[in-house]
Amino acid sequence: NDLAHKMSIKSGQVVTKLMGMGMMVTVNQPIDPETAAIVASEFEYEIKNVAFEEIDILKEEKDVTENLKLRAPIVTVMGHVDHGKTSLLDALRKTDVVKGEAGGITQHIGAYSVNTNHGKVTFLDTPGHEAFTSMRARGAEVTDIVVLVVAADDGVMPQTKEAISHAKSAKVPLVVAINKMDSANAKAERVMQQLSEHDVVAEEWGGDVQMFKVSALKKQGLIELMDGIAMQAEMMELKADACKRAVGSVVEAKLDRGRGPVATVLIKSGTLKQGDDFVAGEHAGRIRAMYDSNGEKIKEAGPSDPVQILGISGVPTAGDKFNAVEDDKAAKSVAAHRAQKNREKELMKTSRVSLENFLKSSPTDKGKELRLVVKADVFGSAEALVSALKSLSNKQVKVEVIHSGVGTITENDVNLAMASGAIVIGFNTKPDSKAHTLALQEKVDVRSYSIIYEVIDEVKMAMAGLLSPVF
Ligand code: GDP
Secondary structure (H helix, E strand, O other), rough: OOHHHHOOOHHHHHHHHHHHHHOOOOOOOOOHHHHHHHHHHOOOEEEOOOOOOOOHHHHOOOOOOHHHHEEOOOOEEEEEEOHHHHHHHHHHHHHHHHHOOOOOOOOOOEEEEEOOOEEEEEEOOOOOOHHHHHHHHOOOOOOOOEEEEEEEOOOHHHHHHHHHHHHHHOOOOOOEEOOOOOOOOOOOHHHHHHHHHHOOHHHOOOOEEEEOOOOOOEEEHHHHHHHHHHHHHHHHEEEEEEOOOEEEEEEEEEEEOOOEEEEOOOOOOOEEEOOOOEEOEEEEEEEEEEEEOOOOOEEOOOOOOOOEEEEEEOHHHHHHHEEEEOHHHHHHHHHHHHHHHHHHHHHHHOOOOOOOHHHHHOOOOOOOEEEEEEEEOOOOHHHHHHHHHHHOOOEEEEEEEEEEEOOOHHHHHHHHHHHOOEEEEOOOOEEEEHHHHHHHOOOOOOOOOOOOOOOOOHHHHHHHOOOOOEE
């Protein structure tokens, strides 16, 4: 109708033409730009697509195969609280073979690079699952390797299990650091045994996971761990093209009292230079100054380098995409467009995957997967529920329990579900208040049950597309 109107002809004529092309359309039906162009040309009109296409303005450059060079791995440290993540991150930073132990004043900008005997390694220095999952939930898959810290005197704990689930769901390989080996109660074998029960099997036991006995406190085994990380990276052959405009992700950002908005960007590919125009999330800017993780001023940053930048119009969010662009006009138009889009999205935030809409929201007919995070009050019921749910898998739908555990439903569970498009099922357990708020805010489907067959029934119905929404 609109198209006909613009060409000053009757809508019926356009419909007839489209039908002639084999498209059964009505006057109110939207058609794609290509079809519109063909129809219009039949009436001797030309179509110009004026829609705002972000990719046309960002002009991300393709990798040139000849320019691909090995890049440093990007590592996130995860593990149970108090198992030594922070201590290990601090200790590893001091293993730098170039700067040495003294190595200047430590700056915490969200990530740091260390030189090892096998090249550089970049660590995200916000340990834990929150940073990892919230970045993933925003589409920033920056981590190449997860270092799982397990205290030798405490063993596998709930957050250790969670970390394993996170890494598995993101398909990121693990390297295990069995920490606190200096402790009198250190039992490395027991840790390895417990990990193997979660399919994390040490190389020396015939598995494919490297495990290192370390002490962050006494600085023991750190070089071996670094070498192990470098070896894991070598196997992965991580490569990037440094000869193009920079693309990356924001890992941290804040408003600095003296300097204005500052952001730490992890460069994925390309080279970022002083004076470059860029977009970061819904903010634009021009690189006024750049600093590395030692607080030193730098003029350029390449693949896998964490760099703190000044010259941005506002404070972006961790996980936001970063692009250097041709000029400030491009930067500003993309930023403005995104800001507008985000406002619209905020207004009509709709539910992510829920049991009711799960079938409809699955993209294709084949390979539908219902992903679940299962929490229960006691281990026995968690186990029973997981195996009952898994056995519901049929030809059409696969039920995948991406994480299960015991206790209240926490923010971590909701984050994991959010990042992996999963639904949270609680059995005799409920979300704590933070998890509840987050689930509401992010529209993650969290359900609590107290009767096993009710869970099974609802999941079965959902799998058949028969569950109707409750309001
Ligand atoms: P996080 O919560 O995982 O970041 O753990 P922290 O790094 O804060 O460490 C928790 C506690 O364990 C602190 O009291 C550390 O001093 C202690 N710790 C960390 N690493 C070691 C270690 O290798 N040996 C011993 N004995 N204690 C450690």
